[in-house]
Amino acid sequence: MTDTGIISLILIAANIAFSYKGFTNQSFFEGYKFEVDKILVHRDYKRLITSGFLHVNWTHLIFNMISLLLFSGAIEYTLGSFRFLIIYFVSLIGGSLLSLFIHRNHGSYSAVGASGAVCGIIFAAIALFPGIGVGFFFLPVSIPGWVYGVVYVAYSIYGIRSNKDNIGHEAHLGGALIGMAVALILEPAAFSENYLTILIILVPAIAFIVLIITKPHALLIDNFYFKTQKNYYSIDHKYNEEKMNSQREIDDILDKIGRKGMDSLSTTEKEKLKRFSRKI
Template identity: 30%
Template sequence: MSTTLIIIIVTCIISIPAFNNHTRMYAWMFNPYQVVHRKQFYRLITSGFLHADYVHLIFNMLTLYFFGDAVEFYFNQISSYGTILYVAFYLSAIVIADIPTLIKHKDNPNYNALGASGAVSAVVFSSILFNPMSDLCLYGILCLPGFIFGAIYIIYSYYQGKRQAGNINHDAHLFGALYGIVITVAIWPGVIPHFIDQLSTFSIF
């Protein structure tokens, strides 16, 4: 069984019972005020294993399933400690993706967030570095090469985060994506020339 599948199973085991357990949901979700002022640092991790509903959970876990195995494979090719690196990468991405939100809302007791989106974004962008020419599809209709999709995603997340649009933590998406890029390069600097070589094969026609 792959490490990615284990992460998905653990996330589902934690998320699903919490849908109807509001006490647990509130105790474990990301609340910057509680983290900073009451030192409840565990929320930085536990919030990444909670989701608002089945749609939120399924979307994140399907995305992780499709991209996680590839990233896990590459990490294992790069290092004999690939599995450990992959788990550390995923868990740290949950935390790092929320740091900007933590700073922004540290004095707002009413701000809450949850979900694995930041970590999943990190995995997706790590995958894009390894396979920039692989198509990523939006809702199974519009398919774009990974590097184009990634550029659009980062720009969109940045501007939506500035607008603070909707109930989505766009900052977590953005910084999760950037973290995925930085850590992948740190683990294997050779991914940069690999990425450039892959892009050299791109043609619009």
């Protein structure tokens, strides 16, 4: 394995600091996690990235950071810090966008984790160096990188079916495919050298993504963070419904002014009227 680069260490430190803040401050966690309605209805797009620096607990954080530590050195050393960052953040955003597409009609669905970005780095390394060895402190031998990658994907698939967390497991595969694709764009010669390993990973991963896009409900189980809904409303429906409710509130406030005068409004009603006036 290649020594971990400075950019990788900075990313690991940022993940630890951001996640710890989320562990100790629930409002901070709620304000930056991935949540479908917050992104699509309220257009809080920063969550596509910030959610990748939050984690559910220390186990989740440590698992991701060890995985990043094991694979980042080879990518950063070979491609350089700038191209390493490109793979990391494009994989993070790509994984978030796949989750957003799959759960676009599940407004309350939420997730956190650097898994999309980490998977992007893992599979970029596998595409470029399929035989790269992965060793653990408690094992006297290392295993080939592609084996570790397959196990990681299996863990992701299990996680999608699990009812124990709100980790963004769908982002694992989205990030993995994006990371592998970007690495091959940056180093196209790697495909002709490692095409067999790449296809072994790509074909089932793409097939699984097609499955969760075409039949997402078959892979979801009711849990604390996601509840199956009998009626799935589109984002347009939700937006229009919110707009109607907002207009109804303003009409009630105006009606109250007509009946009792401006002084009858509460502080909250005055604030709503002021926000409405600014929009107009």
